Amino acid sequence: MSAMTRAKLGCRIFSVHLPPNLGGYNIKIRDSCLLSVHCSRGFKGVHTSVKSITCLIPSQSTAKNWKENSAVATDDRVVMDIVQDLPCFTIDQSSLMHIVEMRSLDQLHKFGGVHGIANSLNSDVHRGIDSDDNAGISRRHEAFGTNTYSKAAGKNLFHLVWEAFDDSKLNIFLAFAMMALGFDIKSNGLMEGLYDGGSIFSAVLVVLSIVASTDFRKNRNFSENFMVSDSSPVEVMRNGKPKHISTSEVAVGDVICLKIGDQVPADGLLIEGQALRVDESSMTTTGSFHDHEIQHHDQNPFLFSGTKVTVGCARMLVTSVGMNTTRGKMLSSMSSESIEHTPLKARISRLISSIGEVGSGAAVVAFVLNLIQTKRNYNLERRKKKLKELAMVFTASSSVVSSISRNVFGVGKYISKLLKVEQQTSIGNALLGFARPPKPLLIGIPSEAGVFPVLLFIHGYLLYNSFYSQLVQHIASHGFIVIAPQLYSMAGPDTTEEINATAEIANWLSEGLQNLLPPKVQANLSKLALAGHSRGGKVAFGVALGKAVTSLKFSALIGIDPVDGVEKGKQMPPILTYNPHSFNLDMAVSIIGSGLGELRSNFLFPPSAPKGVNHKDFYNECQKPACYFVARDYGHLDMLDDDTSGLRGKATYCLCKNGESRDPMRRFVGGIMVAFMRNYLEGP
Structure with missing residues (x-):
């Protein structure tokens, strides 16, 4: 009499007949004799409905004399009947x-x-x-x-409010407000002191509640948009x-x-x-x-x-x-909040932490000095005024740090979309009823309703604006409308036409941009920034320096690894004057450079951002306020898309010396641009 059990082997079903005396010696059978046989592709060639395999397993009586007796009784055999039941898939x-x-x-x-x-x-x-x-x-x-x-578990409103309070700079600000409240109560009495000092706490709570509720609503909309x-x-x-x-x-x-x-x-x-x-x-x-x-x-x-x-x-x-x-x-x-921790991001985090510590330390020192001065002053009104000015100084000193401390290096709260627009023609303008742009455009748009600042972004030499799609979407996801024109397909060494074309596009924005945007998305052209990469950075500086007339005023300028020609003395037209702080720009400037841009990729091609005409020289000629960042281990084209197709796209991998991957540099550039524009376009 034999017992039967069934076991799965790969995608076949096996019926195994076992002698009853095997339960306690060589095979331990549990759960109603269920025997699981693990094999990836066992008996793959079996096609008949039933086959049998006989295995010799010694029983307890025969195991003692195994060496002496070579013959095994039939009762000590295990018969495995292979039954084809369910189909097997040959691709994973x-x-x-x-x-x-x-x-x-x-x-x-x-x-x-x-x-x-x-x-x-x-x-x-x-x-x-x-x-x-x-x-x-x-x-x-x-x-x-x-x-x-599966829907990602979202954070409730209370959790978001609590996270907003988890900010060292905000806690220091609240500590200052507490000290000011104590002075007010001591000087003016309980009711009047609570009225003046308590208003600071009320304002903080209102702002944090609005920010948390906005984040909560955006997170909920994000989940609803992506669920199927x-x-x-x-x-x-x-x-x-x-x-x-x-x-x-x-x-x-x-x-x-x-x-x-x-x-x-x-x-x-x-x-x-x-x-x-x-x-x-x-x-x-x-x-x-x-x-x-x-x-x-x-x-x-x-x-x-x-x-x-x-x-x-x-x-x-x-x-x-x-x-x-x-x-x-x-x-x-996209639902995940975690971002890969790379060496570049680690250095950025340390830099941000250092800036925050220096700024907070300076604010504390200023507060202590101001406190000593107020103790010597018996005028209560003047003391209150000094304390309020101190709070404003601390807020301004930490505004840039606070913006960078937010997750500007990751995907923003807005779901961004890309829109491609062809250039103007007389027939097309007549049919549409409004003027199309003078050059083809790639536009990054936040998907939610609102009024957003605008960034005009100029591509690099012989590059397509589509090569910057991921960077454009990164910036747009943080609440900016990004306009990336395609100025040319082929061009010589002279950038005069590109400077004039950029000015022409800037002048078109006020009359044509809003017609291309979704009904509930509005462009705030009073908050306008200009940026350019490589040779596009030179074009952006040329427009900002007034080499072409624009009807709109730019409030911020960003040069992404800007290059003024192939070498010093061969600029057409020259932008660099090689006189320190000679750029007369009525706007804030940010320069983002690459450490590998001035190095050769191979002996066939010169450096993409050679010394004497690169980001270092541009920054030396900028006046305050100006910010300067260099990604030491990344190259001139590492902020482009991960996959740039076509002959030009493939050439971007061999023309310049590159870093290990493009994603860290692209997130770095996008994050710096977002933080910079938030402070100089939107304010702290």
């Missing part, structure tokens, strides 16, 4: 995600195209999944996950027949039928379609449309969860569901 989740997320046609072809992927998932591009029973679908959910999205409904019905093919199921029931391997107005419920591959047009703005935040036409579906077969079908119809094969989709990963990464 990571490979499926890589193919779709990276739009990798090479990897897709290696697996035999869409038909090969379907076969690997035990599906059919025409019939869909053949097994429509609960066990088969559950098997797919177990292997590839369910089509549901799991109750809407979709049409799938199961066993060759159409069937309507809810979005949460969609499994990897399903063939889904899409029509106009449908939201793509999961990541997948296009099988066939008719003039399919998909709006990917909700997934890419670029506001772009992608065409998937049937005659070209082998060139662009990739579909993403959350996108919407605007034209045509199609059938798609599901490859990823739920949090494994591109949308799920975006939700997971």
Whole structure:
């Protein structure tokens, strides 16, 4: 008499017949004789319904004489009946995600195209999944996950208010307010002292409550915008027949039928379609449309969860569901507050901490000196005035530090979108009723309603404005409208035309920009900043120095690794005068340099930011107020997008000496720009 148990081996089900006397010697059987056999691809070639394997296992009686007796009785045999039950998938989740997320046609072809992927998932591009029973679908959910999205746990309003109080500079300010309150009560009595000093605490509480409630509302809107409904019905093919199921029931391997107005419920591959047009703005935040036409579906077969079908119809094969989709990963990464801790960020944190300590120490010293002076002064009104002035001095000294201390190096509270606008034509202007821009534009826009400052950003030499998409979105996510024109495709050494074109765009902003923005998003052109990278930095300085006339006034200027020509004496026209503090600029200036820009990448190309015409020389000619930052371990082009396509895009990786990756430098540049503009455009 033998006992039977079933064990899972890979994706096969095995029935194991065990002699009853094996329970206490070589094999320990628990939980009703459940034997789990762990093997990744065991018996992969088994195709028949039942096979048997005989294993020799000594019983307790025969084990003692194992060396003496070579024969084993039949009762000491274990018979394993291999039963093929559920299908086995020959492709894993990571490979499926890589193919779709990276739009990798090479990897897709290696697996035999869409038909090969379907076969690997035990599906059919025409019939869909053949097994429509609960066990088969559950098997797919177990292997590839369910089509549901987990909502990140948000912070409540009280938690956000408490976090706002966790600021050393704010605590010092409150301590000063407490001292002022004590002086007021002692000098003017309890009621009048509470009226004057208590107003400071009331103002602090009101401001912190407004900030916390705003953050709470933005966090809630963020979650609502990115969550995907799991109750809407979709049409799938199961066993060759159409069937309507809810979005949460969609499994990897399903063939889904899409029509106009449908939201793509999961990541997948296009099988066939008719003039399919998909709006990917909700997934890419670029506001772009992608065409998937049937005659070209082998060139662009990739579909993403959350996108919407605007034209045509199609059938798609599901490859990823739920949090494994591109949308799920975006939700997971953007909801996270943690940022990778790199050496550059560690140095930035130490620098910010040092500045805060110096500023706070200076404020304390000033307060003590002022306190000694007020003790010698018997005029109560003058003493109150001095204390209030001291509080204002402390607030101003720590304003820049407070702005940088906020998470300006990470993604901001706003969901940003990119808008591409073509340049003006006489016919287009007549049809639209307003003037299009004089040059093509890439515009970064916060998605929420509000009035936002504006930044005019000039690209580098022979670079496309699209190479700065991630930097533009980073700045826009912190509440700025970013205008990035494409000044030229080819250009010579003279930058005069670029300076004039930039001034022309600046003059167009007041009459044409608002017409391109969403109805509830307004541009505040009284808070206007100008920035440029590389040769674009030189152009920005040229406009700010009055080499072209603009109708609008710039309040802040940012040079991102600016370069004035290939070497000293060959500038056309020259911006640098090589006289210290000679720039007569009626605005605050920030210079951000790279440490590797003045080094050669190889013997074929000169340095991108050579000595004598780079960021050091620009800063030496700036007057106060001016800020200067250098990322020592990063290169001239390290603030560009992670993936710059085309011949020019590939050239950016070899023309200049680069750092280990672009993300830290891009976050550094974006964070400094946001902190700088917050203080000189929005105020502390």
